[in-house]
Amino acid sequence: MKVELLDTFGNDNMVCNVARVSYKKIAAMFTLEENDKLIYYLAKHKHWSPFAHPKVQFRLEMPIYVERQIIKTAVGVDYNSVSGRYVDFSDTYTTIDTWRKQSTSSKQGSGEDLDEKSNAIANFIQDDVVDCAKIAYQKLIELGVSKEQARTILPLNLNTTMIWTGSLYALIRLCNQRLKPNAQKETRDVVQEMLRQVKETNLFTTSLTAYNL
Numbered sequence: 001m002k003v004e005l006l007d008t009f010g011n012d013n014m015v016c017n018v019a020r021v022s023y024k025k026i027a028a029m030f031t032l033e034e035n036d037k038l039i040y041y042l043a044k045h046k047h048w049s050p051f052a053h054p055k056v057q058f059r060l061e062m063p064i065y066v067e068r069q070i071i072k073t074a075v076g077v078d079y080n081s082v083s084g085r086y087v088d089f090s091d092t093y094t095t096i097d098t099w100r101k102q103s104t105s106s107k108q109g110s111g112e113d114l115d116e117k118s119n120a121i122a123n124f125i126q127d128d129v130v131d132c133a134k135i136a137y138q139k140l141i142e143l144g145v146s147k148e149q150a151r152t153i154l155p156l157n158l159n160t161t162m163i164w165t166g167s168l169y170a171l172i173r174l175c176n177q178r179l180k181p182n183a184q185k186e187t188r189d190v191v192q193e194m195l196r197q198v199k200e201t202n203l204f205t206t207s208l209t210a211y212n213l
Contacts, residue, residue, distance in 0.1 A: 001094060001159075001186070002061040003193040010054030010168070011203040015039055018050040036206045043210035051169035051207060052076055056198055058164045062190055063094040065156040069187040073177055076170035081162040084151035090137045092159040093130050094186075097123070109182050129155055168204055171195070172211050 016027035016035045019042055027035050042050055071079055082089055099122040100110035133154050140150040178191040195213060198204060
């Protein structure tokens with residue numbers, strides 16, 4: 001899985017400028033401390049719209065089952081993915097090394113790791129399915145089957161590439177939903193890396209901190 005921050009638009013000052021436009025004032029009229037105080041106030045009292053103006057854009061490479069979890073948080077987001085109707089993207093997969101047991105407290109979550117023997121069997125099954133899918137896909141293509149139909153036999157750990165463009169607030173919502181302990185680990189890993197790269201820009205430090213990120 002790969003995460004690449006492609007572009008950003010705006011910063012903490014933009015959040016302040018949007019919030020203060022009602023009073024015909026801008027961030028430059030205030031001290032850094034006053035601007036930070038405003039951002040904390042906005043976050044605390046759920047005035048989310050100023051955080052919807054800055055934007056971030058990523059290129060994400062991940063398995064389809066992770067992509068589905070990412071795009072469920074869709075408010076304030078635009079995304080486009082590689083299409084199996086146009087290209088053959090059946091050759092790269094994200095495989096699991098360590099398998100987890102089904103959670104006993106959550107219908108959709110996972111629990112502790114499988115024992116070594118069971119893990120080895122699970123890895124064998126996974127490799128067998130991926131190998132069979134690759135061969136079957138190529139045979140269908142050789143038969144003249146359309147790509148849009150041939151792709152239907154491919155498993156969910158097939159890798160895809162997506163451009164994800166969202167508001168700062170959309171990223172905050174994504175983090176709040178997908179960084180929870182009960183979120184799937186593979187999805188948490190992608191979202192955590194998205195957050196890390198945005199933090200490194202130092203453009204939205206106060207805004208992210210105000211939301212405890």
